[in-house]
Amino acid sequence: MHSPGAIQPAELWRLFMRAMAVVDYARPLELLHVPAADIPAGHAWIRVLACGVCFSDVKIARGQMPFSSSLRLPHIPGHEICGEVLEAPGGFWFQKGDRVLVYNYWGCGRCPMCRIGQENLCLNLQGWVGFTNPGGFQEGLAVPPERLLPLPPGISPEQAAPIGCAIATAYRAVVTRAAVRPGELVGVIGVGGIGLHAVQIARAAGARVIAVDIDPRKLELARVFGAVAVLPEEAEETARRWGDGIGLDAVIETVGHVHTVDLAIRMIRRGGRLIGVGYRLGDMASIHTPRWVLEEITLMGSRYALRHEVEQAIRLVAEGLVRPVIDEVLPLESANEALERLERGQAIGRLVLQVGSFSGV
Structure with a gap:
């Protein structure tokens, strides 16, 4: 041929x-x-x-x-x-x-x-x-x-x-899995190739967004796209302040480290949704079962699109x-x-x- x-x-x-x-x-x-x-x-x-x-x-x-x-x-x-x-x-x-x-x-x-x-x-x-x-x-x-x-x-x-x-994966995480609605408060942990697009899609859906990363350059670009951008050590307090003391409606976690998943869990409110996009071999994340059940926390993975x-x-x-x-x-x-x-x-x-x-x- x-x-x-x-x-x-x-x-x-x-x-x-x-x-x-x-x-x-x-x-x-x-x-x-x-x-x-x-x-x-x-x-x-x-x-x-x-x-x-x-x-x-x-x-x-x-x-x-x-x-x-x-x-x-x-x-x-x-x-x-x-x-x-x-x-x-x-x-x-x-x-x-x-x-x-x-x-x-x-x-x-x-x-x-x-x-x-x-x-x-x-x-x-x-x-x-x-x-x-x-x-x-x-x-x-x-x-x-x-x-x-x-x-x-x-x-x-x-x-x-x-x-x-990068963009399709972010779309599924934000729109399909998290079902982000206008007026909601959404966190994006890790604003790399997927996270920066998740910020934009959440904003396009009408949400207010808190972007979390350790890199000031990525945070600055997240600000350009309309997010409040914070370092990890500021994230939990910012989520409480923005969320009337109870936290965020949804968090998109793109990193997959144990400590970033734990941060995401601390940022969401009762009845909130945590969408996991990042993963790393061998890492084990966990949540206290009373909080998971009694506060109706939704833990959801999101794979590609x-x-x-x-x-x-x-x-x-x-x-x-x-x-x-x-x-x-x-x-x-x-x-x-x-x-x-x-x-x-x-x-x-x-x-x-x-x-x-x-x-x-």
Whole structure:
């Protein structure tokens, strides 16, 4: 399908694509030139234009995911993917040149979780792009068309990439799981790539927001988006003062440390909702059972997003209600720099890798 005679000179990259890959958990990613695999039947072929870099990519590169011991190396990370359709099977609505987001969690559609509408909790996952399947730190990717979401004009590939995870994950946590309503008081603990967008979405929902972080630079940007921004040692008192002495209606916890979860529990009021987005292997959070039961505290996890939630996140960006927070756009070959900056906490919002150029044909 990809024989040299069938490919135009401008598409020779499809023979040997540039890719930044995990070859050893103790070493930096390496630049490889990988042959493009045959496109599976019924799949579209996309040119990767941009790929956001998430802290999950750090954990994947360092072997710190639950599946790391069984992951076959070399592995290509990257799950926040904006691409351009180059080939699509007949009968679908995509055409060559369309810009799309990749929905990276490919549920089976048949298991009990998928059948009740929770494909993000699929029991028989068919693909997990960038996690257990090759991801967007490469120039091309085969994707089932039903896992592609169209992008409206006016959103650049670099702005679009973080929508697929950072913004969509924040949307699900704030809107679907926390069910934030106008006038409520909401805390966001950890204003990184997900948290800064959670602040914006909560504000767009009509809530007042307290943003908590240890980095003054992130707090300053949270203020720009309309939040009251505080350091962790100020958070509990601020929550009581803003919440008439009883605390906040909801807290979005994006860090996953034991002490930040404990802070979130102390910040919420009776009948409040704690939504956990961040997690770390081995950490155990807890709550005193009398408070949990007698004060009707809701503890709820929030994992990624459903496809319709990603589409809602796209609309929020298209309408100017949420601004993708991009720290810097780097070339694909700078993937290690991006991972190191995330690991050191030096990124404000998302770092994005520019992978390919949009042809628009």
